[in-house]
Amino acid sequence: MALKDDLGRLGEDLAAAELERSGMRIVARNWRCPDGELDIVAIDGATLVVCEVKTRSxxxxxxxxxxxxxxxxxxxxxxxxIFRRQHPVGVSDVRYDVVSVIARRGYRPVCQHVRGAFG
Known part of the structure; x- marks a missing residue:
């Protein structure tokens, strides 16, 4: 389980760095409530971006x-x-992105950012 947690943490760190490089501002990571967790929430201009991170080896x-x-x-x-009700961030649009990370042992991880992956 620890290896899976480490892989997931690596993927989320890489995803956050990728989003910041593209000009987004991260406002939450691993935001939790009783119903579950959002991996990354960011602001991209006037858009709230809810980003799911999927990491595999x-x-x-x-x-x-x-x-x-x-x-x-x-x-x-x-x-x-729920996040939007609890954290008004002053933007009206919402976009749902996915960052896919392949982290093969011995190779440089590969990130793929899909904007508007669903929604």
């Missing part, structure tokens, strides 16, 4: 973005709504 079982099931997407919508 290989693509043996498919691309990381393929792990986003309809129920997971619905949970993200619900959590984003």
């Amino acid at each position: 290989s693509t043996y079982f498919g691309e990381p973005i393929e792990a986003l099931t309809p129920s997971k997407i619905n949970r993200i919508y619900r959590l984003a709504s």
Whole structure:
């Protein structure tokens, strides 16, 4: 379990750095409420960006973005709504992004940022 946690933390760190490089401002990481967790919440201009991070050590079982099931997407919508009620950030638009990270042992990790992946 610790290795999986380490892999997930690495993926989220890489994703946050990627989003910041693209000009976004991170406002929350691993935001939790009783209903679940949002990986990264950022501001991109006048848009609130809710970003799901999917990290894998290989693509043996498919691309990381393929792990986003309809129920997971619905949970993200619900959590984003709760976040917005609790944290008014002064933007009206919301976008749902995914950062996919492949971190193969012995290789440089590869990030893919998909803007507006769903929603």
